[in-house]
Amino acid sequence: MDAARTEQVRRFNRTVTERVGVLHDHYLGLDRPIGEARLLWEIDEQGQDVRRLRERLGLDSGYVSRLLRSLEADGLVTVEPQPRDRRVRTVRLTYAGRAERAALDGRSDELASSLLELLNTAQRARLVAAMAEVDQLLTASTVTLHVVDPDHPDAQYCLRSYFHELHERFEAGFDPARSLLPDAGELRPPHGLFLVARLHGECVGCAGLKLPPGAPAEIKRMWVAPHTRGLGLGRRFLAELEARAARHGFGVLRLDTNTTLSTAIGLYHSYGFHEVAAFNDEPYAHHWFEKQITTAPSA
Numbered sequence: 001m002d003a004a005r006t007e008q009v010r011r012f013n014r015t016v017t018e019r020v021g022v023l024h025d026h027y028l029g030l031d032r033p034i035g036e037a038r039l040l041w042e043i044d045e046q047g048q049d050v051r052r053l054r055e056r057l058g059l060d061s062g063y064v065s066r067l068l069r070s071l072e073a074d075g076l077v078t079v080e081p082q083p084r085d086r087r088v089r090t091v092r093l094t095y096a097g098r099a100e101r102a103a104l105d106g107r108s109d110e111l112a113s114s115l116l117e118l119l120n121t122a123q124r125a126r127l128v129a130a131m132a133e134v135d136q137l138l139t140a141s142t143v144t145l146h147v148v149d150p151d152h153p154d155a156q157y158c159l160r161s162y163f164h165e166l167h168e169r170f171e172a173g174f175d176p177a178r179s180l181l182p183d184a185g186e187l188r189p190p191h192g193l194f195l196v197a198r199l200h201g202e203c204v205g206c207a208g209l210k211l212p213p214g215a216p217a218e219i220k221r222m223w224v225a226p227h228t229r230g231l232g233l234g235r236r237f238l239a240e241l242e243a244r245a246a247r248h249g250f251g252v253l254r255l256d257t258n259t260t261l262s263t264a265i266g267l268y269h270s271y272g273f274h275e276v277a278a279f280n281d282e283p284y285a286h287h288w289f290e291k292q293i294t295t296a297p298s299a
Helices: 003-019 034-042 050-057 061-073 095-117 121-142 153-169 233-247 262-270
Strands: 077-081 089-093 144-147 192-199 202-210 217-224 252-257 274-276 287-292
Touching: 034 050, 034 061, 034 095, 050 061, 050 089, 061 077, 089 095, 095 121, 144 233, 153 192, 153 202, 153 217, 192 233, 202 233, 217 233, 233 252, 233 262, 252 262
Parallel strands: 217 252
Antiparallel strands: 077 089, 144 192, 192 202, 202 217, 252 287, 274 287
16 A cells, blocks of 8 residues: 555544544543444434444444443443344433433534634535545445355345346336346355445345356346445446456456446446347346456466
């Protein structure tokens, strides 16, 4: 990594931590460190699953347990096991917890305003725009990719979401029974793989890769959740699948798509795919693409 860029990131981190007050034990002037305050913000009115809370904040279970014990001792939250599965715990705000979260919200608004008030109009616009871009890029860097079995609940959730979106977008709807869906075995090693993308523990995308002997590698069922589009996840899927196909010795990567998916078509063109003649009988496909890839030396 470039040393100058690394130093710029560190300088930015130092400036932000100093400016927003996270160096103090009494965050926003209240008798609470930022860890406990952040936890309060994440607990909605219906309560929150403790495991989901850990995933959302990227914290280990021991640290979250200590924070919750402190908040519980102060009468701000209750933590109770669910009746159907006592291994699953739910945390809820008490009346005092809701009052303190409201106070934190007010102080946070004041802090945000103070960051802008000494700037002129043009500077404020620049800072807010820069913050939006930093937020988007940092969110993109938080997304993780995992190889899972295509029958895994997360994979099935993504596929159901994908099929539902296609049904809504295609003029004649989408029926999975009519599509050339790969068998689950075609997306398991050694015949292929299935990737699921997660953001703070939430499934936000998927993509399959077929690795058939004697034929090009093929991308299947690539989907990105609408609310995470713009994070570059589609391009990241393509890069990851290309690298994996290359490591398995494949020199050609291909895919098919529907004309309705114009944004995806634009992505494939920009990523180096070129349109070719139909190579399958997929009833929902209007375009077929291929890309020559470089076989990894270790293959």
